[in-house]
Amino acid sequence: MGGRCIRPTPEELEDFGTPDFTIYNAGNFPCNRYTHYMTSSTSIDLNLKRKEMIILGTQYAGEMKKGLFSVMHYLMPKRGVLSLHSGCNMGKQGDVALFFGLSGTGKTTLSTDHNRLLIGDDEHCWSDNGVSNIEGGCYAKCIDLSPEKEPDIWNAIKFGTVLENVVFEEHTREVDYGDRSVTENTRAAYPIEFIPNAKLPCVGPHPKNVILLACDAFGVLPPVSKLTLAQTMYHFISGYTALIAGTEDGIREPQATFSACFGAAFIMLHPTKYAAMLADKMKRYGATAWLVNTGWSGGSYGVGKRMKLSYTRKIIDAIHDGSLLKAQYSQTPVFGLYIPDKVEGVPSDILHPENMWSDQNAYRDTLEKLARLFINNFENFLDYKIGGDNDLTNEIVAAGPRL
Numbered sequence: 001m002g003g004r005c006i007r008p009t010p011e012e013l014e015d016f017g018t019p020d021f022t023i024y025n026a027g028n029f030p031c032n033r034y035t036h037y038m039t040s041s042t043s044i045d046l047n048l049k050r051k052e053m054i055i056l057g058t059q060y061a062g063e064m065k066k067g068l069f070s071v072m073h074y075l076m077p078k079r080g081v082l083s084l085h086s087g088c089n090m091g092k093q094g095d096v097a098l099f100f101g102l103s104g105t106g107k108t109t110l111s112t113d114h115n116r117l118l119i120g121d122d123e124h125c126w127s128d129n130g131v132s133n134i135e136g137g138c139y140a141k142c143i144d145l146s147p148e149k150e151p152d153i154w155n156a157i158k159f160g161t162v163l164e165n166v167v168f169e170e171h172t173r174e175v176d177y178g179d180r181s182v183t184e185n186t187r188a189a190y191p192i193e194f195i196p197n198a199k200l201p202c203v204g205p206h207p208k209n210v211i212l213l214a215c216d217a218f219g220v221l222p223p224v225s226k227l228t229l230a231q232t233m234y235h236f237i238s239g240y241t242a243l244i245a246g247t248e249d250g251i252r253e254p255q256a257t258f259s260a261c262f263g264a265a266f267i268m269l270h271p272t273k274y275a276a277m278l279a280d281k282m283k284r285y286g287a288t289a290w291l292v293n294t295g296w297s298g299g300s301y302g303v304g305k306r307m308k309l310s311y312t313r314k315i316i317d318a319i320h321d322g323s324l325l326k327a328q329y330s331q332t333p334v335f336g337l338y339i340p341d342k343v344e345g346v347p348s349d350i351l352h353p354e355n356m357w358s359d360q361n362a363y364r365d366t367l368e369k370l371a372r373l374f375i376n377n378f379e380n381f382l383d384y385k386i387g388g389d390n391d392l393t394n395e396i397v398a399a400g401p402r403l
């Protein structure tokens with residue numbers, strides 16, 4: 001949303017000077033489909049030299065900030081700053097966590113945490129000084145929104161918030177959040193200060209935890225595992241999630257998506273550049289990485305169920321408070337992930353996915369199927385060289401699944 005860019009103060013506006021970048025948004029006007037290489041009536045044209053962006057043929061208001069996000073993925077690494085497609089929050093003690101993940105994996109939901117300060121839900125930078133948000137608002141999904149499960153998002157919906165594609169009663173303006181008749185992907189866009197415990201300005205110290213979110217609709221990844229640095233790089237470069245009916249139309253079967261650095265649409269340099277910067281910063285500042293499956297348990301989509309949000313929140317709490325670091329870990333076959341023996345407030349049974357499947361053969365087949373998809377994705381990726389850059393080490397490749 002335009003409303004999600006950082007708004008200048010009246011004083012800043014007074015002395016705005018020359019804009020650093022100009023966006024021409026003609027979303028109503030289709031682009032010329034007869035132009036060479038044009039495959040649709042939508043185009044986003046970026047000229048880094050002229051510092052201009054032209055948006056044609058899309059009513060998706062978020063394109064402005066997502067387009068600028070691509071610009072940031074070019075400009076920031078040049079300054080040694082890592083741009084991140086992640087949510088970010090901070091505990092009262094100053095411990096910062098990043099939440100990487102593709103759409104629908106829980107960046108907004110899990111970074112909006114009543115016990116912590118929200119730095120942002122989608123786009124950040126990690127520099128030598130710590131983290132900073134590059135937006136001024138959030139874009140929450142509101143399908144089936146309830147005040148019990150997501151109180152802060154519920155309360156942020158007030159005058160000044162833009163609700164998209166929801167169905168409401170015209171006279172009372174009461175919204176039916178369960179109504180999917182326009183789309184599943186209903187949204188609320190609000191300025192970050194509508195979240196009572198937002199951290200203003202939206203900056204914080206170096207992250208202590210880096211959480212990679214995957215909504216695994218195959219139901220075979222553990223709810224939480226601790227990652228080695230090489231595994232972190234492997235999973236960061238893979239950028240896995242599985243599409244489910246919630247975000248894309250017509251999808252009824254789990255379908256794996258791999259999006260390098262959890263943001264293939266935005267990165268401008270070779271993915272290993274961002275991965276190397278992430279590894280470097282994590283090592284330098286002593287951050288621990290985790291893989292959290294916010295997707296299915298007890299079977300794939302259609303058989304199993306989505307992980308209870310309350311359990312995922314307990315897992316995230318245990319990451320934040322440091323207790324999960326003290327658990328005993330055992331390594332899984334195939335993916336080689338390290339699973340904790342217990343998490344406060346979560347039934348231990350669910351920590352090992354195979355415990356939840358009634359059909360063990362189906363579990364094993366699905367696990368191997370997903371592993372193959374990861375391996376295939378990474379194979380394509382190994383050929384993906386830009387210039388002389390190919391610093392994927394054998395260690396990272398070895399940190400992936402093995403059959």
Ligand SMILES: Nc1ncnc2c1ncn2[C@@H]1O[C@H](COP(=O)(O)OP(=O)(O)O)[C@@H](O)[C@H]1O
Nearest residue numbers: 103104105106107108109141294307308309312
């Ligand atoms: N266990 C879970 N963890 C996280 N989100 C969940 C879980 N179960 C259901 N959800 C729902 O999934 C959606 C996650 O979307 P969101 O937080 O907007 O993701 P993102 O910001 O990464 O696009 C929300 O609608 C949330 O209520």
Ligand SMILES: C=C(OP(=O)(O)O)C(=O)O
Nearest residue numbers: 001062102103104122139
């Ligand atoms: C579509 C967006 O991303 P997500 O689906 O992750 O909220 C957005 O931020 O505009």
